[in-house]
Amino acid sequence: MVSALGLNHAVLNTVDLDRQVAYYTDLVGLCLVERGSDHAYLATRSGADALLLRRGQATALTGLALLTHVDKSGEEIRRQLADDGIAAEIRHDPHPGVASSVVFIDLDGFEIELISDRRIHPASPSHGVAPLRIGHVARCVPDVARTCEFYGSVLGLKVADRIGEHFVFMRTGVEHHTLNFIQSDRSRLHHIAFEMQDSATLTSACDVLAQAERKVIWGPVRHGPGHNIATYHINPEGQMIEFYAEMDRMTNEALGYYDPRPWHGDRPQRPKTWPAGQDIGIWGPGPPEGFLKQGV
Numbered sequence: 001m002v003s004a005l006g007l008n009h010a011v012l013n014t015v016d017l018d019r020q021v022a023y024y025t026d027l028v029g030l031c032l033v034e035r036g037s038d039h040a041y042l043a044t045r046s047g048a049d050a051l052l053l054r055r056g057q058a059t060a061l062t063g064l065a066l067l068t069h070v071d072k073s074g075e076e077i078r079r080q081l082a083d084d085g086i087a088a089e090i091r092h093d094p095h096p097g098v099a100s101s102v103v104f105i106d107l108d109g110f111e112i113e114l115i116s117d118r119r120i121h122p123a124s125p126s127h128g129v130a131p132l133r134i135g136h137v138a139r140c141v142p143d144v145a146r147t148c149e150f151y152g153s154v155l156g157l158k159v160a161d162r163i164g165e166h167f168v169f170m171r172t173g174v175e176h177h178t179l180n181f182i183q184s185d186r187s188r189l190h191h192i193a194f195e196m197q198d199s200a201t202l203t204s205a206c207d208v209l210a211q212a213e214r215k216v217i218w219g220p221v222r223h224g225p226g227h228n229i230a231t232y233h234i235n236p237e238g239q240m241i242e243f244y245a246e247m248d249r250m251t252n253e254a255l256g257y258y259d260p261r262p263w264h265g266d267r268p269q270r271p272k273t274w275p276a277g278q279d280i281g282i283w284g285p286g287p288p289e290g291f292l293k294q295g296v
Contacts, residue, residue, distance in 0.1 A: 001080065001084070001153065001154065001155070001156050002068055002072075002077055002080050002081060002114065002154065002155055002156070003068060003069060003155070003156040004066040004067065004068055004114070004151075004155040004156060004157060004172045004178075005066070005067040005068055005069065005172055005173060006066065006067045006172050006173055006178060007064065007065075007066060007067070007134055007135070007136065007137065007172070007178050007179075008049050008065040008066060008067050008113075008115050008118060009049040009050055009051055009052055009064075009065045009134065010050075010051055010052070010061060010063070010064055010065075010134065010137055010192055011051075011052045011054065011061070011062050011063035011064065011065070011111070012051060012052070012053050012054070012059075012060070012061055012062070012189075012239075013053075013054050013055070013056030013057075013058060013059060013060045013061075013062050014053050014054070014055060014056060014059060014237060015055075015056065015057070015058065015059055015237065016236070016237070017038070017039075017040060017053060017054075017055045019236050019237075020040075020053050020235075020236065020237060021035070021040050021042075021053065023235055023236050024042050024051060024053070025042070025128070026127075026128055026212075027128050027129065027208065027209070027212050027214065028128055028129050028131065028194070028241070029045065029126060029127050029128025029129045029130035029131065029208075030042040030043060030044060030045075030050055030051065030128075030131075031043050031044070031045060031121070031124040033049075033096070033121055034096055037055075038054060038055040039052065039053060039054045039055065040052075040053045041053075041095065041096065043121045044130075044131060044132060044133050044134070044194075045123060045124045045125070045126045045130050046123055046132060046133065047120045047121040047122060047123050047124075048118075048120060048121075048133050048134075049065075049095075049118070049119065049121075049134075050133070050134040050194075051134070052065075052095070059237040059238065059239065059296050060188070060189070060296065061110070061137070061139070061188070061189035061192075062110065062111060063110055063111035063112065063113060064110065064111075064112055064113070064137060064179075065101070065112075065113040065114075065115050066112065066113070066114055066115070066155065066172070067114075067115055067116070067118055067172075068114045068115065068116050069116060070116045070117065071116075072116060074090040074100045074101070074102050074116075075090065077102045077114055077116075078090055078102050081102070081104055081154070084153070084154050086104050086154065087104065088102050088103060088104035089102070089103055089104075090102055090103075091103055091113075094113070095119075096119075097119035098115060098117060098119060099117055100117075101113045101114060101115045102114040106147075106150060106151075107143075107146060107147055107150050108139070108141050108142070108147060108187040109187060110139070110187070112155075128208055129194070129196075129204075129205040129208050129209075129243060130201075131194035131195055131196055131205075131243060132194075132195045132196065132197055133194070133195050134192065134193070134194055134195075135175070135178075135193045135194060135195040135244065135247070136177050136178050136179060136180060136192075136193045137178075137179060137180070137189070137191075137192050137193070138179075138180035138181075138182060138189075138190040138191045138192075138193070139179070139180070139181055139182070139187065139188070139189060139190060140181075140182045140183075140184035140186065140187060140188045140189070140190050140295050141181050141182070141183070141184065141187055142183075142184065142185065142186060142187065143183075144165070144166060144167075144168055144181050144182070144183045145165070147181050148168050148170060148181055151170055151179065151181075152170070155172075156172075157170040157171065157172055157178070157179065158170065158171050158271075159271060160176045160177050160225070160226070160248075160271055161176070161177075161225035161226065161271050161272060161273075161274060162225075162272075162273040162274065163225060163273070163274045163275075163276055163280065164273070164274075164275070164276025164277070165183075165273075165276075166182065166183035166276065166292075167180070167181075167182050167183070167276075167292070168180065168181045169225055169226065171250075174249045174250055174251050175247050175248075175249055176225070176226040176227075176228070176247050176248040176249065176250075176258070177225075177226055177247075182292055184292075184293075184295070188295040188296060189239060189295055189296055190240065190292075190294060190295045191232065191239070191240035191241065191242050191294070191295075192239065192240075192241055192242070193230075193241075193242035193243070193244055194241070194242070194243055194244075195244060195245065195247070196243050196244065196245040197245065198245050198246070199229050199245050199246060201245070202220065202229055202230075202231065202243055202244070202245045203220070205231065205243045206220070206231055209231075209233055214233045214234075214235075215233060215234075216231050216232065216233050217232050217233055217234060217240075217288055218230075218231070218232040218285065218287055218288055218291065219231035219232055219284060219285075220284055221281050221283070221284030221285060222246075222263060222281060222282040222283050222284060223280075223281055223282070224265075224274055224280035224281055224282060225274055225280070226247050226248050227246065227247070227248045227258075227261060227263055227264065227269075227282065228244040228245065228246055228247040228248070229244060229245050229246050230242050230243065230244040231243050231244075237296065238296045239296050240294050240295070246261075248261070248269065255268075256270060256271075257269055257270045258270070263282055265282075
């Protein structure tokens, strides 16, 4: 088994590269690292990779890059995947500053890239929303149980929480979730989430959205699973973007519960199945109608 350690970046196809670059740099506050005729690399102000935008025929999430152990060679990772019955290829110089990566296709047709030599760009002055990092990606999939089994057995992700049997949160490390999977009729992106420094900067993010006439469609709200404070809006290509802060963390795996917080309903707060079919937020408005059916 290969151990995924975190999310490096998401890969998005866009029908209007110029518009998306402007949105992510001017409003979200990401930094343009490299721009070509058909692609753009974007990083956060702290220097961490966040997005690879590619010009395409349709708006879509096409891949994810995950971090893995720095002490394993590409060939070692490829062999480990082969032991799990997964065909993978090694790519050399796949991105500026990245010497190599290992790439395979998951059960739902998404390209997964494993990177062990993460690059950190120089820090940049903040503007716009200016999140700290890309935190998680939520995907709609045709078979949640099958997809979660795959990511658990192949990449070592752990189930953090569930909502009924249709929504599963999975984590790669201490933070509550890195990938979410939602039962749906087809594979697609549900939302991409960026972490803010704290609740104060999350409030400031709402001001930035208002000034740009981007409506907050849900939030601020404190969720039940993960207990993060979150807001959601729709970007120019119809994709849902979350800004969040104060996500649950499990810093001691041996204890098996999340670091205690005043807003936890369980003492201690362990991974569990939350009830489906009701509002499970701690405070704030309920989700808009059709929220789980969102996605492009």
